[in-house]
Amino acid sequence: MAGIELAREGLDIVALERGHDQATVPDFKYPNQIDELKYGVRLKMMQKPSQQTVTVRRSGDETALPYRSLGSFLPGNGVGGAGTHWNGLNWRPQPEELRLRSHVAENWGEGIIPEGMNLGDYPVSYDELEPHFTHFEKVAGISGKAGNLNGEIQEGGNPFEGWRSEDYPMPQQKRTWDSQKFHDACTAAGYHPFQAPAGIASTAYVNPYGMQMGPCNYCGFCERYGCYQYSKSSPQTAILDALKRMPNFECRTESEVLRVELAEDGRTATGVTYWDEAAQEEVFQPADIVILSSYQLNNVHLMLLSGLGEAYDPLTGQGTLGKSYAYQMNGGVTMFFEDEHFNPFVGHGANGVCIDDFSVNQNDFGALGFIGGSYWRSGTFNGQPIRNMPLPKGTPSWGAGWKDGIGKWYGHAMSIGSHGSHMAYENNHLDLDPTYTDRHGRPLMRMTFNWQDNDLRMNQYMKSMMEPLAASMNPDLMQSGFKGPGAQYDVRPYQTTHNTGGHIMSETAAEGAVNRYCQTWKAHNVFAMGAGNFVQNTQYNPTGLVGGLAYWTVNAIRTQYLSNPRPLV
Numbered sequence: 001m002a003g004i005e006l007a008r009e010g011l012d013i014v015a016l017e018r019g020h021d022q023a024t025v026p027d028f029k030y031p032n033q034i035d036e037l038k039y040g041v042r043l044k045m046m047q048k049p050s051q052q053t054v055t056v057r058r059s060g061d062e063t064a065l066p067y068r069s070l071g072s073f074l075p076g077n078g079v080g081g082a083g084t085h086w087n088g089l090n091w092r093p094q095p096e097e098l099r100l101r102s103h104v105a106e107n108w109g110e111g112i113i114p115e116g117m118n119l120g121d122y123p124v125s126y127d128e129l130e131p132h133f134t135h136f137e138k139v140a141g142i143s144g145k146a147g148n149l150n151g152e153i154q155e156g157g158n159p160f161e162g163w164r165s166e167d168y169p170m171p172q173q174k175r176t177w178d179s180q181k182f183h184d185a186c187t188a189a190g191y192h193p194f195q196a197p198a199g200i201a202s203t204a205y206v207n208p209y210g211m212q213m214g215p216c217n218y219c220g221f222c223e224r225y226g227c228y229q230y231s232k233s234s235p236q237t238a239i240l241d242a243l244k245r246m247p248n249f250e251c252r253t254e255s256e257v258l259r260v261e262l263a264e265d266g267r268t269a270t271g272v273t274y275w276d277e278a279a280q281e282e283v284f285q286p287a288d289i290v291i292l293s294s295y296q297l298n299n300v301h302l303m304l305l306s307g308l309g310e311a312y313d314p315l316t317g318q319g320t321l322g323k324s325y326a327y328q329m330n331g332g333v334t335m336f337f338e339d340e341h342f343n344p345f346v347g348h349g350a351n352g353v354c355i356d357d358f359s360v361n362q363n364d365f366g367a368l369g370f371i372g373g374s375y376w377r378s379g380t381f382n383g384q385p386i387r388n389m390p391l392p393k394g395t396p397s398w399g400a401g402w403k404d405g406i407g408k409w410y411g412h413a414m415s416i417g418s419h420g421s422h423m424a425y426e427n428n429h430l431d432l433d434p435t436y437t438d439r440h441g442r443p444l445m446r447m448t449f450n451w452q453d454n455d456l457r458m459n460q461y462m463k464s465m466m467e468p469l470a471a472s473m474n475p476d477l478m479q480s481g482f483k484g485p486g487a488q489y490d491v492r493p494y495q496t497t498h499n500t501g502g503h504i505m506s507e508t509a510a511e512g513a514v515n516r517y518c519q520t521w522k523a524h525n526v527f528a529m530g531a532g533n534f535v536q537n538t539q540y541n542p543t544g545l546v547g548g549l550a551y552w553t554v555n556a557i558r559t560q561y562l563s564n565p566r567p568l569v
Contacts, residue, residue, distance in 0.1 A: 028226030087349025198350030199233030222349025331482030344383030352379020
């Protein structure tokens with residue numbers, strides 16, 4: 001997004017990509033791409049731990065060890081990054097989430113904020129970002145139904161969302177049978193169901209860059225796969241072909257940025273040094289503006305290595321880089337119906353009906369005893385038989401009993417998922433590991449992270465509200481999966497690739513790493529994009545806020561910075 005917008009301004013753009021180039025044709029072509037073993041299980045599209053990884057510990061009392069086998073989160077590898085293999089759920093944050101500390105203080109007083117929680121406000125408002133959310137949705141090609149159009153609540157949309165100046169670019173998707181059952185149960189319970197906002201085309205579409213999308217065929221191969229149908233809102237579908245045709249844009253692949261080089265006074269960057277894999281040598285690339293736009297974890301790591309701020313110290317509270325790392329708090333209920341047939345092979349990554357009745361702006365934090373919220377979703381999005389065979393508890397994990405269980409229950413299960421917010425805390429942070437290094441001899445980044453009581457209480461509240469709704473659907477069997485009190489973070493099972501924070505936005509240089517325009521406080525010609533800017537994580541998937549902030553930042557560069565390069569705050 002930054003590349004194409006600034007190239008349109010006439011700037012010469014060089015994009016440096018650690019991985020390989022990849023395009024819809026030939027890399028995502030059918031049927032090669034829907035190889036579940038290669039991509040779904042063996043993670044062909046993901047970052048290799050031998051290329052880059054982190055060390056992980058739960059607290060300062062533990063010794064961090066390297067994340068050697070991908071599990072909890074799956075950063076992408078190659079041109080397009082994680083945007084190539086995401087599911088396509090695209091949400092805007094609620095206005096209250098961008099001013100969460102003020103929202104809490106105004107309604108319940110700051111006394112309810114737990115000790116050790118880094119609760120904050122973003123230095124930019126929903127109203128300021130709204131035009132940029134709208135533009136991003138047009139570029140990405142989002143399908144959905146507005147719930148709040150210029151302050152007027154719309155039937156069939158999300159009544160609890162922030163206002164929209166325009167409806168979605170494409171109409172909402174069709175429902176699968178499980179999502180219809182969920183819709184009907186929610187309506188009967190007095191909730192407000194609506195179709196999930198999807199970066200999945202519901203019809204033919206041409207975006208503002210002239211890029212075309214074709215309607216989704218519900219093949220069920222979204223998460224962990226590139227889209228062969230030109231239906232998913234990936235960089236390949238939405239931007240890259242238009243960008244690569246621009247004469248003032250150049251992309252160098254197999255080129256891993258090692259550090260941002262600063263001028264002697266430390267107030268500006270002179271360019272970056274990268275490793276040229278083909279030539280096997282370091283190369284200095286001069287630049288007037290440096291935009292850090294890699295995945296959140298890699299962005300924070302590069303900023304730490306480059307001295308683009310002071311590393312955060314949880315013991316003193318000093319420093320900003322690595323501060324307020326956050327994740328996502330999820331759970332769900334699975335239901336089994338002997339006489340229902342759900343055809344799980346029919347779906348897409350953002351399929352489903354949602355409710356937002358337990359979202360941030362609907363919860364009474366004072367009465368409930370936690371700060372946060374969650375949306376719920378039900379719908380088939382992955383019927384791939386290797387990775388998705390839900391079975392009742394007690395079913396053997398192998399052998400004849402396992403086969404009998406699959407024969408009885410495959411295609412007879414549906415689930416409801418809770419996708420919850422995650423607050424930032426003093427203990428949860430990122431810094432440089434004192435022991436382990438990468439292949440270039442640089443310290444690995446160390447992740448210190450564990451679940452906290454506030455978010456676990458929120459998760460248990462969702463469980464208490466979801467189970468009665470699920471029971472009202474009269475399943476033959478039902479089982480829940482929610483983290484309970486005292487749960488410890490486990491890096492092995494997949495949870496989400498929603499890593500946030502670490503170079504957070506702030507009103508002052510003492511509070512965060514970047515200002516309201518995502519410009520680093522340290523060097524005014526370095527801008528950092530991505531979910532690393534999040535002050536705390538929202539209840540939603542992060543892509544919508546990432547996209548809105550990116551266009552907000554590019555607009556500031558275009559309208560304020562280029563004519564007079566300087567700190568914008």
